[in-house]
Amino acid sequence: MKKIAIGGGQGFWGDSPDAAIHMIRRGDIQYMACDYLAELTLSIMAKQQLKDPSKGFAPDFVTRILKEVGKEAWDKKIKMLTNAGGMNISGCVEAIRQWAEAEQLKGYKIGYVTGDSIKEKIPQLLKDGWTFPNFDYDGDFHEIVDKIYNCNAYIGHEAIEQCVADGADVVITGRAADSALFLAPLAHEFGWADDDWDNLARGIMAGHLLECGGQGSGGNYMYDWRNVPRMDELGFPIAELTEDTFEITKAPDCGGVICEQSCKEQFLYEVHDPANYITPDVNVDISQATITQVGPDRVRIGNIHGKKRPDTLKLCVGYHKGWKTVSMLSFAWPDAYEKAKYCGEVIMKKMARLGMKADDVHISYIGVNSLHLGVADMSEEALKNLNECVLRIAVFSEDKSECAKIIPEISPMQLNGPPGASFFGGRAHVQEVMALWPTTIPRDALDIQSHILEV
Amino acid sequence: MAEIYLNDIAHGRSGDKGDTSNVCVYARKPEYYDIIKREVTPEALHAFFGDMVKGEIIRYEVPSLGGFNFVMKHALGGGATMSLRLDSLGKSMGSAVMRMKIHVEDGEL
Numbered sequence: 358m359k360k361i362a363i364g365g366g367q368g369f370w371g372d373s374p375d376a377a378i379h380m381i382r383r384g385d386i387q388y389m390a391c392d393y394l395a396e397l398t399l400s401i402m403a404k405q406q407l408k409d410p411s412k413g414f415a416p417d418f419v420t421r422i423l424k425e426v427g428k429e430a431w432d433k434k435i436k437m438l439t440n441a442g443g444m445n446i447s448g449c450v451e452a453i454r455q456w457a458e459a460e461q462l463k464g465y466k467i468g469y470v471t472g473d474s475i476k477e478k479i480p481q482l483l484k485d486g487w488t489f490p491n492f493d494y495d496g497d498f499h500e501i502v503d504k505i506y507n508c509n510a511y512i513g514h515e516a517i518e519q520c521v522a523d524g525a526d527v528v529i530t531g532r533a534a535d536s537a538l539f540l541a542p543l544a545h546e547f548g549w550a551d552d553d554w555d556n557l558a559r560g561i562m563a564g565h566l567l568e569c570g571g572q573g574s575g576g577n578y579m580y581d582w583r584n585v586p587r588m589d590e591l592g593f594p595i596a597e598l599t600e601d602t603f604e605i606t607k608a609p610d611c612g613g614v615i616c617e618q619s620c621k622e623q624f625l626y627e628v629h630d631p632a633n634y635i636t637p638d639v640n641v642d643i644s645q646a647t648i649t650q651v652g653p654d655r656v657r658i659g660n661i662h663g664k665k666r667p668d669t670l671k672l673c674v675g676y677h678k679g680w681k682t683v684s685m686l687s688f689a690w691p692d693a694y695e696k697a698k699y700c701g702e703v704i705m706k707k708m709a710r711l712g713m714k715a716d717d718v719h720i721s722y723i724g725v726n727s728l729h730l731g732v733a734d735m736s737e738e739a740l741k742n743l744n745e746c747v748l749r750i751a752v753f754s755e756d757k758s759e760c761a762k763i764i765p766e767i768s769p770m771q772l773n774g775p776p777g778a779s780f781f782g783g784r785a786h787v788q789e790v791m792a793l794w795p796t797t798i799p800r801d802a803l804d805i806q807s808h809i810l811e812v
Numbered sequence: 813m814a815e816i817y818l819n820d821i822a823h824g825r826s827g828d829k830g831d832t833s834n835v836c837v838y839a840r841k842p843e844y845y846d847i848i849k850r851e852v853t854p855e856a857l858h859a860f861f862g863d864m865v866k867g868e869i870i871r872y873e874v875p876s877l878g879g880f881n882f883v884m885k886h887a888l889g890g891g892a893t894m895s896l897r898l899d900s901l902g903k904s905m906g907s908a909v910m911r912m913k914i915h916v917e918d919g920e921l
Binding site: 731 | 878883886
């Protein structure tokens with residue numbers, strides 16, 4: 358029976374390339390997909406591209422993965438798929454073309470998918486009456502139109518599958534849904550139709566379990582993190598599918614763990630309603646799913662179902678929201694928390710006198726409550742004997758100059774504040790705050806195209 | 813009756829989509845599923861978090877996996893991009909849920 362194996366090579370932009378390299382060298386796989394795009398990544402790329410038009414994609418895919426194992430993948434006929442194209446697909450394609458030429462890979466086929474970036478279509482869509490409703494907050498889209506960095510639709514697997522069908526050795530996309538990168542080659546290999554909902558759902562869940570890299574194989578693993586073998590050589594998960602079965606495993610001779618609990622933690626990660634996990638390709642139902650250990654580092658996934666995909670696509674709109682400044686000062690025993698708290702009060706009194714108009718101020722204490730906030734243990738018992746504590750003050754304003762006001766007031770606390778204050782993390786600087794506008798768009802507003810460039 | 817941390821009988825992971833945090837919570841042993849179902853209701857979780865979670869909390873049950881998915885809206889101080897929190901992605905929301913104290917009857921564990 359035909360069996361296809363696909364690996365997850367990257368969980369985000371900045372992830373370690375080690376597992377991807379190992380997987381190409383040692384894994385028995387036909388495909389590897391690399392996810393580089395989190396929710397905000399495209400806005401960051403768009404901003405980079407504004408400053409330098411040659412930027413706007415994840416060069417790491419070329420510099421850290423293709424350069425290491427791209428030729429070996431080509432020799433082994435392992436095809437790669439990635440959304441590393443980000444906001445600059447042509448720039449990414451060109452970087453790959455240059456690499457393939459330098460490696461003398463004559464006939465290397467670069468597939469790429471265009472059409473997810475629709476910022477320039479916004480005026481027409483507004484004219485046509487599309488309102489871009491915000492699903493999280495009230496608000497009028499017109500108020501942010503002038504501040505938009507990027508507007509990209511989460512696209513599905515069809516055009517990616519077309520590239521694979523056309524013989525691409527590597528496929529580059531922009532904002533393809535993470536899991537669509539994995540579904541596309543599976544749909545191609547097994548000939549799944551675009552309305553074969555149950556099978557499409559299986560392919561999506563394969564992608565879902567792989568798209569975060571190490572999170573699917575023992576990274577960020579609450580159940581038993583102490584006993585994850587060789588975390589320093591963490592392998593990333595591999596999905597093996599046949600027409601009937603769907604299993605998760607990993608490459609030989611690497612660290613990590615594939616077991617019921619490691620898969621379960623990733624299974625519902627960033628899912629909302631398990632009976633309606635909506636993707637561009639299929640509405641997935643995992644509310645009755647099963648995960649069963651069937652061998653060492655091998656689990657079988659079952660009872661996944663799919664329903665008709667939605668008529669609209671999710672849009673990722675990133676826009677300029679304002680500015681923020683984050684400042685930190687550290688304090689030591691005795692009374693570390695009390696000193697930090699008092700210092701925060703002193704600074705805020707000064708800021709009130711200086712007339713800082715912040716839209717939001719968030720004060721927390723690293724080592725005490727900066728992570729668990731309101732549910733942290735603030736009992737006298739927990740606070741009285743702290744070795745150290747870091748005061749953290751974060752200020753947001755739509756006005757950049759208001760955020761800047763606090764910066765010169767932090768370092769003087771070393772001499773003018775409670776004893777032992779130490780300027781922590783260097784002088785603060787004003788950072789831009791970008792926000793997301795979660796909304797949807799009709800499918801027919803897009804013009805998604807697949808292309809092949811042969812080297 | 814005893815008071816324990818949810819962490820004693822459960823494990824899970826948190827993720828983010830905008831300002832929405834989801835935390836999946838799984839029973840460490842099958843027999844703990846019903847305890848979690850009884851103790852970790854959306855109402856109890858809201859009371860636990862207070863104004864740290866400003867929006868609705870929805871609980872989805874996935875008995876075939878021995879777990880639950882909690883979706884908490886307006887829970888991340890504005891979300892990854894805007895939040896002033898140190899943990900703007902809510903990576904530690906999973907462990908925050910685990911420090912909720914729950915009640916177990918004698919003989920339940």
